[in-house]
Amino acid sequence: SQQIQFADDMQEFTKFPTKTGRRSLSRSISQSSTDSYSSAASYTDSSDDEVSPREKQQTNSKGSSNFCVKNIKQAEFGRREIEIAEQDMSALISLRKRAQGEKPLAGAKIVGCTHITAQTAVLIETLCALGAQCRWSACNIYSTQNEVAAALAEAGVAVFAWKGESEDDFWWCIDRCVNVDGWQANMILDDGGDLTHWVYKKYPSVFKKIRGIVEESVTGVHRLYQLSKAGKLCVPAMNVNDSVTKQKFDNLYCCRESILDGLKRTTDVMFGGKQVVVCGYGEVGKGCCAALKALGAIVYVTEIDPICALQACMDGFRVVKLSEVIRQVDVVITCTGNKNVVTREHLDRMKNSCIVCNMGHSNTEIDVVS
Amino acid sequence: SQQIQFADDMQEFTKFPTKTGRRSLSRSISQSSTDSYSSAASYTDSSDDEVSPREKQQTNSKGSSNFCVKNIKQAEFGRREIEIAEQDMSALISLRKRAQGEKPLAGAKIVGCTHITAQTAVLIETLCALGAQCRWSACNIYSTQNEVAAALAEAGVAVFAWKGESEDDFWWCIDRCVNVDGWQANMILDDGGDLTHWVYKKYPSVFKKIRGIVEESVTGVHRLYQLSKAGKLCVPAMNVNDSVTKQKFDNLYCCRESILDGLKRTTDVMFGGKQVVVCGYGEVGKGCCAALKALGAIVYVTEIDPICALQACMDGFRVVKLSEVIRQVDVVITCTGNKNVVTREHLDRMKNSCIVCNMGHSNTEIDVVS
Amino acid sequence: SQQIQFADDMQEFTKFPTKTGRRSLSRSISQSSTDSYSSAASYTDSSDDEVSPREKQQTNSKGSSNFCVKNIKQAEFGRREIEIAEQDMSALISLRKRAQGEKPLAGAKIVGCTHITAQTAVLIETLCALGAQCRWSACNIYSTQNEVAAALAEAGVAVFAWKGESEDDFWWCIDRCVNVDGWQANMILDDGGDLTHWVYKKYPSVFKKIRGIVEESVTGVHRLYQLSKAGKLCVPAMNVNDSVTKQKFDNLYCCRESILDGLKRTTDVMFGGKQVVVCGYGEVGKGCCAALKALGAIVYVTEIDPICALQACMDGFRVVKLSEVIRQVDVVITCTGNKNVVTREHLDRMKNSCIVCNMGHSNTEIDVVS
């Protein structure tokens, strides 16, 4: 059986599949080889892969080298992508228009760590437009859009990120954002808590003077609560993760679309008539179920929370135990937030060619290790 | 505004965009550059693009050169794709099992012209398994999966097709299928009517001895009817296009999925809350509307047939004139089968960044020329 | 288990339950006893039930007695119902406006036999407005809206029908329409074929001079085909039943609404989370399934036609054998057009309080007799 892992917690529907078997690899390749556009993209990845960005000397058109990206030459291309993203992000754009004159963020020195995509680029450039100084790294080693990072660098943002960076690169980039002569961050915008953790551990004197932390992920919020309980969170922190716009929109509405998109791009599977089991009926699960039901899949739900289980039932899904349906389903989707929802035993009993997909935040829902 | 053209009349959802503006190009690239799989595919396209397959000498592992494909070395890879496709095509596979012993197609010499994909490969190899001899070319210059063609060639099928072949190559490949010393086709399997037309015009003596034609496209069927009216169709021909499985399944159910897939892959647009107008409420339009409605789009329909218009209305779609909504919509989808449904004037009045997509068979629904 | 039978083949969603057990009776009564309107209606039924309309002398305000209805005094009330129905029947109303001057039906002497409801009254009065003379009886002994019949009688239509008439009354009414001194029908508008059969058998000389028959039911059309095969159909007959407006609108869209309405009114059951099996996935079954799925029921389908079964599958319904799910379902709905779809054995194995509902035309889908 195939195993695919998405992490879909940003508007950009980043996908970072890991440990994919040969089979799904071949499917994906078949997918992109029929897509006449794909080839155009290949040059962004193939050219000089051997040299690490850390070892390259790059300079933007204004002579600045205050960044580290894959290839500054892709800037023009990334700029177009950012411009397209701006068209769908009218709230930020109108905020720019309204407040640009007053520079309400003047004095803010923001260090950020998020996925780096056309959409987050619009956010970063809005912060700059409102007067903030920003230094940015990636919260995920796979999700950076290199050409967007290049466009940011070209525009003068101190960005340190590239797609496929190593674990070591990851922390090096974060450090490059924080550890700067003559500049000290006073605000943190984090997704996952790694940046916050780094500042807290490595630069305690900087941490104490932080005026505010914004954190948008479950994991990061969890870590902040732990810090707070231990009495060590001396800084105001804002939980963006639990906001209704995050819960309903990011999780429900975005996952409703990204589950289809992710499965189609990686497996080319047709949903009509397929039997699917969705593990977990939170907002993410609700979004997945709604989308799959609408496209004609026969959807089962596993859920341990009685209220959510009742909702699944009232929404027309049979609530089952995973072991009851594991033999018959064509697709298994996990969105529980728990560990090892799909066990070795489940994997053994699946049909050949059953697709296993993780929509949850962590990549431990499927016991891949075993 | 962006213009994208799909042709989605096969299970494999082949896409062959033409005349795409820079903008949608950039979107597509952004899409694939975030897809870690895409790069794997790139080698299939990039290597030795300069040399035309017509000029290359290639031999499969059994020493045969009776084919012309991009790169015979991709055969192993294409074989895996075919094997995956077989898993979803249980009808053909069980047909093989049931009838393989009897070779019911012994004596059949089939010349075929279809999209060449993993799915049609399963069909071709089934025909061979049942005893037929097959020679095959592509019905579309963009849609061939090169590695699948290679796998067919390696398996001994006389296949003449590659992705991105020229108009001249296209007819050369068809001719190579028909014009063979010591072998004369007695059956035609066609998609679009080009092969049938070529045999009819160039090899009238072969045409007269054809035992049957199977045609699966609207266009090809139309051409056969014209031939028949003119009294020149001296051969039995079967209209597969109007079969219920084609109309309901290919058109309704497949388009329900491919409209989402196609738009996502090329534009990364989110459907929730978008205003969409679908031109035409036949089976294709019904599929598109159902899918988009399910994902939270606000869908309008244009339709001139009163029954179809009433169906759209009873299905919950406002039936409008295109000019009424053209200023406000985010996406325009054509599936009428008519010419110039979207005119120059419509294009002028659209919102900036409105997406225009053709789901119809012909690429004339949008007046791109103007 | 409860057994309920609908016949839902007209826009008015007439219900004529038969052989209902005590249990469902009690539910229905509970339903209407909480409905403050119902009591208002009771006077229309209760007053002078004992005297058969056949024995009453009634005269309309113009002095005519050329009709036989329950109570001519209800005419004003029925008129209001007809006026309300006219608001949703804009096609007939605009036909009246367009053609009233020319009286295109002058000379037509139409004898009709349909359900008599506000909606058919609009049809009958349109025929009259276009110049036809009409005599009308009911095609069903339960479905007549007495106050509507009264309004027609008051308006001068020769109508012979009342709710709850006996089998004998039924044929007497039909005969009163046909057998008139000095008036001979030249057209038949029939629903079910009883009127046509009566004229054919009893008044062969009238039958021969009929200029046309319009028949709108499966049963009636079937009988006409038999007559035709026997070489005895000497009159042009039009099959309205198979028109797309009947198949798609009457069956698909109307049943989509009436299945909910019928079950709610008779059982007060909530659909969310209920397990339902729908026998048959024709247009009626498709309508039932769509509606129940939308309200959160878990829907299974039984189907013997492979194409329809595949459609059910692609629409997201598990296709099963009735015996597989009969133990677990809360509702069984038949819409196959066959006999004894639900057998004695099925009835025995159902859950206590399982609801059994016939949406098909004939009342033989459920083996009630056993």
Added chain:
Amino acid sequence: SQQIQFADDMQEFTKFPTKTGRRSLSRSISQSSTDSYSSAASYTDSSDDEVSPREKQQTNSKGSSNFCVKNIKQAEFGRREIEIAEQDMSALISLRKRAQGEKPLAGAKIVGCTHITAQTAVLIETLCALGAQCRWSACNIYSTQNEVAAALAEAGVAVFAWKGESEDDFWWCIDRCVNVDGWQANMILDDGGDLTHWVYKKYPSVFKKIRGIVEESVTGVHRLYQLSKAGKLCVPAMNVNDSVTKQKFDNLYCCRESILDGLKRTTDVMFGGKQVVVCGYGEVGKGCCAALKALGAIVYVTEIDPICALQACMDGFRVVKLSEVIRQVDVVITCTGNKNVVTREHLDRMKNSCIVCNMGHSNTEIDVVS
């Protein structure tokens, strides 16, 4: 235009229409006159309407007169209704089974004021089975199912309620529950706050000794908060209204079904193709919109809360101002919880025959007075 008012906040979907014009009256009558069951119910209402239950002497089969209902003779009939309701209320029934032996509610003297229906009867009898003593009145003068009240009385519950009681009767019934020699309530179960208010005002010494109040309506909870703010709520009170089961299930899932049921029973309208505006996109509005969309209505939403408006948009509904669409819609549904959402001016501009329906709790959403 017609005006209909539902109050749909209980599982039984009680309807108490007020100030309905003649037109909708006639529709309803037409509905029930075609329903062969309705007549059976009429005897429950018609018989001895003239004598007030307060003046009748009634005794149950055990000789007790400790109740006041319409007609104790209907008890057997009501019992059957309760038994049917029990089948869908498995949680309470299993609670009975589990705890009946221990009598955990021994010593509880509960005075209750709710709708009195088969479903609440199951609740009341469960409380009794667990050891409580109960006295009960109706929270609404229209909603009592008389035969259910009779069954409760026959079973020994002190119930004081009948359908169509006067305002004066209403308070008299409440008082009869509280004001009993030798029995003093120690718990209150209320729906709307009238009983709580009565005890608080008239029997302050009883109120002080109440051990707990359970309140299940928005209004009642609002009144309790006011009492609490004024420092006068000396008793623990539990807000059942805001529980997830009430918000999601009562409001979302129940309204999804009752909006259809209510409109069908009162107006016989077909939803397919109708234009509907739903005012308010809270849980009730979400339920209404989902149901109407599923049946093919074209649904618009008005909403002032930006998050709810965005949800409506992402769910595929055009968010509009009421005045924008008031001319074109066929149905207006209010579920805002506000006053005068539909104003005199809106009523004036509606299409003839537009249906106006209140799904909100209060009956002031439509400015009927003007």
